[in-house]
Amino acid sequence: MVRNYKRKKPQLEKEKLKLAVLSVLRDKKTIRTAAKEHGVNRTTLQNWVKNKTEEQASKGEVTTVSKGFQTVLSAEAESALAQYLLKCNDLYFGLTTRQVRALAYDYAKKLDVPMPIQWIRSEMAGIEWIRTFLRRQSQLSVRKPEATSLARATAFNRYNVGEFFSKLKEVCNKYQFPPQNIYNMDETGVTTVQVPDRVVSRKGMKQVGRIVSAERGTLVTLAVAVSATGNTIPPFFVFPRKKFKNNFLIGGPVGCGGAGNPSGWMNGPQFYEFLGFFQAHAHASLENPVLLILDNHESHLSIKGLDYCKENGIVVLSLPPHCSHKLQPLDRSVFGPFKKVVNTQCDNWVTSNPGTTMTIYHVPGIVKDALPLASTHKNVTAGFVCTGIFPLNENIFEEHEFMPSMVTDRAQPAAIAGPSTSIAGPSGVELGDLDQLCCICCDKLLKNQRFKLCIVCRRKAHVACVRTSDNIFTCVNCFSEPETDSEEE
Structure with missing residues (x-):
């Protein structure tokens, strides 16, 4: 055909x-x-x-419209199959084209419709069928999915997002922040080895090479803060050095700052230095407070840093855990284009400096050319709009975006029976003291059985039910409450 x-x-x-x-x-x-x-x-x-x-x-009922060729599955059956595929995709369990072909064969077999002999031999639909099926169902397309951890899929739920927006609404009503005083801050990494762009090569050649500086790159952390009006504060670098020197920033963006850390990551001391750098550009004060939205990484929660925020009118609001892929403006609209431009700039640098190895001291110059192309006014403001932060829109996310968290939904295994510490089962049978039950699966804790302790409710849980390696943890019933609190003064 x-x-x-x-x-x-x-x-x-x-x-x-x-x-x-x-x-x-x-x-x-x-x-x-x-x-x-x-x-x-x-x-x-x-x-x-x-x-x-x-x-x-x-x-006058003569029709002159051709019926066209007849498909194996009817239009209603194909529509039902397309709806099923969309639901699987919303749950983050999308099917590959090969799986769709096998599913179409099973579906046709169940409907008992005539099938081509090739379908029966291979027990799946043909390649030509999947091509024409995708053409008929215009709402479907083949996409490369982004790897999403189970923690992110389950943490982004209606309750966590609702708690964040209630905190955001609370601080906005209290301080009446103008849009130029609403900032989002996040870190990203820039390495000395880039991911090469596509190149024009010889047709049929299986292996195409592109020169990079080394086998493995050295990481430099870049902290960026943007406002809801589209303005960007100069970047702040964290170099993998024990001591920071000003000559590290030669050739970097105008007004940029930096700090040193042997690992190249931002920790509590480096975040405290960033806060001083941020204060110098945002001009926050107790009379003119500024809202700083960031993730709840442990480096952002140091006592010294939070005390500095209280003294200088910086109101800190943390995002719910594992929700930055949806609620972080910089992740939504800036860092994606930024990484692509950085790779292109690194390619250009390697081409312009043949035989020279790129070092961490060349990174500020790369960022100087790449960051303005990614942090445009349009990209920054689009990030605040698509996350619902400004303008404030707590209904920005549709119901299907919360569907991945459905995989961990479960009914309450038992009901709390009054003020006592006992639990009653479905038939009113006493199951025992709360201290003798696992706070995750609600099964009884046996003698000489290893357990871990929830740091919030102080209840015990089986070791197998807890994913963290620490002896103390936060159970699923308590983990979202302390994480979204806003630090204000």
Whole structure:
């Protein structure tokens, strides 16, 4: 079958064909005479007249629309299959094209419809079927999914997002922040080894190379803060050095700052230095407070840093855990384009400096050229809009975006029976003291059985039920409450 058929002759006008059919059936003209009068091919007219009756012609119910080729699955069945695929995708359990072909075969087998012999032999639909199916179902397309951890999929739920927006609404009502005083801060990494862009190469060549500086790159952390009006504060670098020197920033963006840390990551002391850098550009004060939205990484929660925020009018609001992929403006609209531009700039640098190895001291110059192209006014403001932070829109996320968290939804295994510490089962049977039950699975803790302790509710849990390696943890019933608190003064 031809995949992309092109007509050799222009398509016949349906109205002319209908009038010609009526002339033959109703007016009793010959096919040759009717074809000549209406300018229709005689053989085509003869084929259309075959299955028409005089009763249809008298009522004017003659149709001249071709049914086209017949598919294995009906239009209703294909529509149901497409809806199922969309739901699987919303749950982050999307199917590959091969899995869809196997599912289509099983579906056709269940419906007991005739199938091509190739489907039966391979026990899956053909490659040509999946191509035409995707063409018929315009709402479907083949996409490369982004790896999303189970923690992110389950933490982004209606309750956590609602708690965040209630805190955001609370601080905004209290301080009445203008948009230029609403900031989002986040870190990203820039390495000395880039991911090469696509290049034009010899056709049929299986392995195409591109020069990079080394086998493994050295990481430099970049802290960026943007406001809801689209303004960007100069970047703050954290170099993998024990001591920071000003010459590290030669060739970097105007007004940028930096700090040193042997690992290259931002920790509590480096975040405290960033807060001083941020204060110098945001001009926050107790009379003119500034809202700083960031994730709840442990480096952002140091006592020294939070005390500095209280003294200088910086109101800190943390995002719910594992929700930055949806609620962080910088992650949504800035860092993606930034990484692409950085790779392109690194390619250009390697091309312009053949035989030279890129070091961490070249990174500020790369960022100087790349950051303005990614942190445009349009990108920054779009990030605040699509997360619902500004303008404030707590209903920005649709119901299907919370569907991945459904995989961990479960009914309460038992009901709390009054003020006592006992639990009653479905039939009112006493299951025992709360201290003797696992706070996650609600099974009884046996003697000499290892357990871990929830740091919030002080209840015990089986070691197998807890994913962290620490002896103390926060159970699923308590983990979201202390994380979204806002630090304010």
